[in-house]
Each structure stands twice: as structure tokens, then as C-alpha cells.
Amino acid sequence: MLTTGGYRKYLGFFGKRNVGKSSLINVLVGQDVSIVSEYPGTTTDPVYKSLEIHPIGPVTVVDTPGVDDVGELGELRVKKAKEVLYKIDLAVLVVDERWDDYEEWLISTFKKMDIPFVVALNKVDNCWDTSKVLERVKNYPHQSVSAKTGEGVEKLRELITNTLPKEEDIPLLSDLIDGGEIVLLVVPIDLGAPRGRLIMPQVEAIRETLDREAICVVVKERELKWALEKLKEPPALVVADSHLISRIAADVPEEIPLTTFSILEARHKGDLIELVKGVKQIEKLTPESKVVIMEACSHVPLVEDIGRVKIPRWLTNHVGGGIEFEVKSGKEFPKDLDNVDLIIHCGGCTLTRAMMLRRIREAKRRGISISNYGVVISYLHGILERVLRPFPEAHQIFVEENAVM
Ligand SMILES: Nc1nc2c(ncn2[C@@H]2O[C@H](COP(=O)(O)OP(=O)(O)OP(=O)(O)O)[C@@H](O)[C@H]2O)c(=O)[nH]1
């Protein structure tokens, strides 16, 4: 299943001064987004413009200032360029006959940061000899274009569409069970539970089980043991709340697959593997480390808030000292993340999968480890290995990276 919707894509345009980045953007999007002039250095700061490009859909194009060689890359310019690189879904490298170290530097940076890119050989109406550049880019998606005549622009648009990563939809749990099997959900009805209803992941889990023509049994933690005894056949999956997981694990025989709602959400809404990789960083934390608690929404903190109180307390106990915690809330990914050793993200209930994936990717490109509440809670309770067993790939990575038996 592929999804194109959900979130606008960021396209960044890079290349030497005067190569025609702004001109190309204007023809690609069919409107004057960026100022074009014959004078090199016209675009001085990244320009962001959100619009719709057929057939790509909603995008934000980012026009960046041109640089003529690597030596010219001032510290500030690199910083500005990097802010764009952290964010984008795809880079368009615009070139002409002046190919040199600068283009090589950009390509190696795209690769290092895992940024998909296409190369546009611009100004072909000038009939410049493209053979040297073509030789260099033949293994990457590339297209000859003219922003002046419009030649190749349609093809470039198609190339961009085809090179943009497609995000796969991942179900909450329906792929983990077969029709007719039993899913046992352990749902605490405590002070934290909303009045008179269940929370979203619980409702979604019930719905997906029913859609799978499987059987959903819902119990509170007190009735769990009893329910397991009453069932003629063991459940194919038991799902419990993260904060009760250690107690529940003791009641669920080892051979029955067990996980948490947060782990299911982490996979459904994000990238479970990356979030699992992030926990490795916990063992590298020291009392001098800095950890950012990242909340996607600015909710009113609860008295025993998971992100602001419980996780910092557990993590401090685990590391044995005064880690510096900082809470960052809001939909925008924060920029000031210097010297951060680990980001622990909330479950992202207000975010789409595409938004969450972008945030994980941005942390990775900045070289900062990222995990999330659910994964970290299970880890700190010594139960992550068990709750990852239903997900063989993530489980294997955890076992290998953390030398767990
Ligand atoms: N002949 C020809 N000229 C072009 C083409 N694309 C852009 N130009 C011209 O090249 C000059 C620079 O274009 P810009 O679009 O401002 O270039 P830029 O890469 O944005 O430049 P900076 O903002 O300075 O980095 C302008 O005079 C454009 O008219 C093209 O395909 N063919």
C-alpha cells in the first residue's frame, strides 16, 4: 500500500551561482516564486514557497543561494544550507558546464545524509558540451533542461515524482495475526483513562482485529490471568499498556507474543527500527549528557507526566546522575539542538506517519539518536527484548546492537 498524501514534500534546489536554480523553479511550478537575474548571487537566503505541482502534489520548494566553489562555503552559508538539507525529501542539483568540487561536495553530502536527488543539466539551449557532466552523473537520475525554452522540464517533473520516496502504510497489528485468531488487549481503567471511553490506539486495535476477521478480547489487567485460563486456545497476540508492561509480562507465558500499544504505534506511525536503534544511546549517557524530550503538541502537562516527569526520573536512575533534560514542544522540528545526546519523542498521536518519519529523518541527518516514549519505557523496564519479538527485524537489530540474549 502506498500513500502520497498526508504531508507536503520539501524539494531543495542547489547549485552554483547563476546556474539557473531560480529560473528552473519558476518554470517547474509555473509561477514567479524566486527572483531571477543575470547577476550571480541573486538569491541570498533560502526562499521557501508552498504550492501544488502536478503530478507531485503539494510541495514546498526551497531555492538556496548559489555558491561557486567549496572554498567559498562560509560557515554561515554551510549552516543555512544544512538547515535545508536536514528537512528536504529530495534535492535537485542544478548544473551547467562548470562542474567541479562543489558539485562533488553536494553529491557526497546528499549521499551521506541519505537525501534522494536528481541532477538537472540546465541551459542546454546554449548548446554546451554536456558529455563530461553526463559521464559523472550517468548513475544518478538526471535530465537535460532549459529553463529558458522549457525543454525537458516536463521530464524533469516526472523524474522528481518518480524519485521522491514513497511512504508505505503500516497497519497497527492486522499483519501480525490471521483471521480466526485471538487478540487479547489489556486496557487499564485507571485515573489516567478518559471518562467513559477508550483511547485511540485501543479503539484502532479493536477495529483492525475485527477487519481481520479475528477475535478481540478486551480485559483490564486484573482479569488478564483469568482470561488466559478461560481461553481454550492461547491468543496470537497480547497487547498491553507500556506502564504496566513488567507486571503483565509476568502473567503472560513466554510463548505467547506480547507487545505494547506504544510499540504498535511506533511502527504504525513512525520507524520502529530507527527508534529501537536509538535506545543504544541510553547506555552511552553520562551525568553530563543532554536529553531532549520532544512533544509534537503542546498539551497541558499532567502531574505525573510521562515525558516530563516519569521518563526523566527513570532515565536519571538508570544513568545514575543529573542528566540535563529539555522539553521541546510544537509541530516545527526545533533547530537549536547543539550538544544533544538523545531525543526521546512522544508517541506523536497528533502527527501523521509522514510527519513522524520526517522528524526521525531530521534527527538522523543531524547525527542525533532518536527514540520514543514507548520504546524507552519498555527498555528501562528491561522488557524491550520481549515486546519486540513480534517484529523480527526490529528484534534482531535490538539483540545485535545491545548484545542481548
Ligand atoms: N540561456 C539560458 N539562460 C538561463 C537559463 N536558466 C537561467 N538562465 C539565465 O541565467 C541567469 C541566472 O539565472 P537565475 O535563475 O537567477 O540563477 P540562480 O542559479 O538562481 O542564481 P543565484 O540566485 O545567483 O544563485 C539569468 O540571466 C537567467 O535568465 C536557461 O535555461 N538558458
Ligand SMILES: [Mg+2]
Ligand atoms: Mg537564485
